[in-house]
Amino acid sequence: MSSRSRFLPYATTPRRLLMQLFADASVLIWSVIWVMVGIAVHAAVATIAAVGRQVETGAYGIAENLDSAGNSVDNVPWIGDDLRKPLTAAGEAALDLAGAGHSLDDTASWLAWVLALAVASPPILAIAMPWLFLRIRFFRRKWTAIALASTPAGEQLLAMRALANRPLPKLASVSLDPVGAWRRDDVVTIRGLAALELRAAGIRPPWR
Incomplete structure (x- = not known):
């Protein structure tokens, strides 16, 4: 991006x-x-x-x-x-x-x-x-999401929001055990979950 x-x-x-x-x-x-x-x-x-x-x-x-x-x-x-x-x-x-x-x-x-x-x-x-x-609300959300996606801790926060907000089929498409993978700090799963949250906000993930 x-x-x-x-x-x-x-x-x-x-x-x-x-x-x-x-x-x-x-x-x-x-x-x-x-x-x-x-x-x-x-x-x-x-x-x-x-x-x-x-x-x-x-x-x-x-x-x-x-x-x-x-x-x-x-x-x-x-x-x-x-x-x-x-x-x-x-x-x-x-x-x-x-x-x-x-x-x-x-x-x-x-x-x-x-x-x-x-x-x-x-x-x-x-x-x-x-x-x-x-x-304006979208712009503020976009700015915050991009800032979070630029740091590992921000990616984890986005992944956590995805676990709370995204539908189960979406989460299952990333991992069969998304919560467990997030707890294990699985980088691939965390980025996949963070990407779900970013796309839901209308933002293309910067690492894809």
Whole structure:
């Protein structure tokens, strides 16, 4: 086993590695799907923000035109002031409408992100968090098992765990008397039992 592989959170046995890669692909596909859903929600709500921007731009344009018209009619003798008042009032109403459009733009833009995250985050986290927990737990188990397999005492401990955890047919495939062989410090049997425990953890025995 290369020294680099011990730093990777992946199994070194084909079956466990294939299962881990399948899990990675499933989590990735699931996350991409929900990210796309979140993007769609963001785009849908963002159209409201676009309407707000259009209202703001148009209302400001109307207000400027009305203000310009008011300044023009103000010079008309005797009735200029009377003509300007309704234009000024309409311009102020247009400015209020522009302010409402700006508020709609800000609110909708903020709401688009909030809704997108609210829709996409829960299903992604519901899958990603258990996946991450299991992958971290596997990495810690792999690191510990590799460290134990590098020493004779560690091999004995792994063999003892195999005696306690592995099925009887598996133990019998290593030795007809696995407990007795372990007590006699039979190197071949101890390594065989340790190999059972390592393979159960998804780790290829380093001495094979």
